Amino acid sequence: MQEIIGRRSFVLITGASRGFGRSLALEMGKVVGAGSTLLLMARNKDDLEVTKEIVRDARPGLAVECETLDLATADKESLERVVKANYGSADHEVAIVIQNAGTIGQNGRKITELTDIEEMSRYYRLNLFSVICLNSVFQSLFPKSRMVFINISSILALQPLTTWGNYCGGKAARDAVFRVLAVEQPQAVILNYAPGPLDTPMISELLEDSRTDPVVRAMFQDLKRTGALLKPEDSAAAMVALLRKRNFQSGDHVDFYDDKVKEALGGSVASVGPVAAPTSGTGGSGPAAGGSGASVTGVKSD
Numbered sequence: 050m051q052e053i054i055g056r057r058s059f060v061l062i063t064g065a066s067r068g069f070g071r072s073l074a075l076e077m078g079k080v081v082g083a084g085s086t087l088l089l090m091a092r093n094k095d096d097l098e099v100t101k102e103i104v105r106d107a108r109p110g111l112a113v114e115c116e117t118l119d120l121a122t123a124d125k126e127s128l129e130r131v132v133k134a135n136y137g138s139a140d141h142e143v144a145i146v147i148q149n150a151g152t153i154g155q156n157g158r159k160i161t162e163l164t165d166i167e168e169m170s171r172y173y174r175l176n177l178f179s180v181i182c183l184n185s186v187f188q189s190l191f192p193k194s195r196m197v198f199i200n201i202s203s204i205l206a207l208q209p210l211t212t213w214g215n216y217c218g219g220k221a222a223r224d225a226v227f228r229v230l231a232v233e234q235p236q237a238v239i240l241n242y243a244p245g246p247l248d249t250p251m252i253s254e255l256l257e258d259s260r261t262d263p264v265v266r267a268m269f270q271d272l273k274r275t276g277a278l279l280k281p282e283d284s285a286a287a288m289v290a291l292l293r294k295r296n297f298q299s300g301d302h303v304d305f306y307d308d309k310v311k312e313a314l315g316g317s318v319a320s321v322g323p324v325a326a327p328t329s330g331t332g333g334s335g336p337a338a339g340g341s342g343a344s345v346t347g348v349k350s351d
């Protein structure tokens with residue numbers, strides 16, 4: 050098995066201006082080989098620069114570049130332009146794209162309240178279509194490199210949650226698309242990583258939003274109160290351990306709470322933060338509703 054961690058790499062991370070993307074940038078920045086480049090993408094330039102400083106504090110001298118791009122409007126040409134502007138001669142040993150940017154996008158409405166196809170198209174353009182397009186662009190630009198495609202997924206790709214129909218639909222579709230990629234590109238490494246429930250701005254903003262469904266609000270308040278929201282840096286470090294260990298099949302959906310992560314971390318997820326255990330029976334964890342689609346998750350802290 051050829052290593053993908055520690056090599057001279059080109060690493061593109063979307064949604065790197067805050068939250069999990071910022072932690073992914075830091076953790077990847079610590080482990081890439083000499084001569085690597087990190088390309089950080091999001092809309093907010095100032096926040097991207099903060100991420101860049103955090104990475105360079107941890108890894109002085111590493112090439113860290115920032116590109117502002119709105120993935121809700123990006124197309125093949127703009128995606129190609131930002132990668133080409135930063136990839137030098139594209140002769141990196143490994144090329145890694147981490148598709149992390151994502152939005153909830155439904156403002157407390159049930160799926161039967163969604164009728165605006167333009168609005169849905171905008172949601173899926175950002176959360177699905179741009180992801181497919183970026184994978185294709187990335188594949189075409191690195192003919193000499195070992196390719197790694199990572200989808201930041203969610204337990205909600207597998208389980209329903211009331212008022213999160215777009216989110217669940219988008220995440221499920223992304224997982225499926227990455228599984229197809231694994232079949233079509235057998236020499237590449239493909240991972241659908243569900244990072245667990247994270248203490249990020251996405252969740253603070255959800256709790257602050259008066260339109261949030263009361264069931265969903267109670268679920269996340271409970272996760273916060275019990276300390277079950279993970280530190281994003283712990284989940285990012287777990288993902289890096291998984292990439293190092295490579296104890297998954299290309300295309301697999303691996304959740305932070307899966308045994309594979311525990312094994313990659315050398316035995317215990319407890320070593321990286323509060324442990325939450327699923328009670329809803331799909332082997333996953335994190336923001337999840339039970340079979341009715343309306344019940345509050347059984348996530349608890351050990």
Ligand code: NAP
Nearest residue numbers: 064066067068069091092093119120150151246247249251
């Ligand atoms: P977050 O705090 O809301 O950060 C989202 C990131 O996406 C930001 O950097 C944002 O940057 C970027 N983004 C949003 N809209 C964009 C657009 N139109 N164009 C380009 N970039 C855009 O979210 P997070 O919690 O870190 O989540 C990161 C990923 O993890 C998401 O895919 C999410 O679904 C997944 N996830 C999160 C949790 C959780 O509990 N938080 C659990 C499971 C999975 P700008 O605003 O600067 O553009």
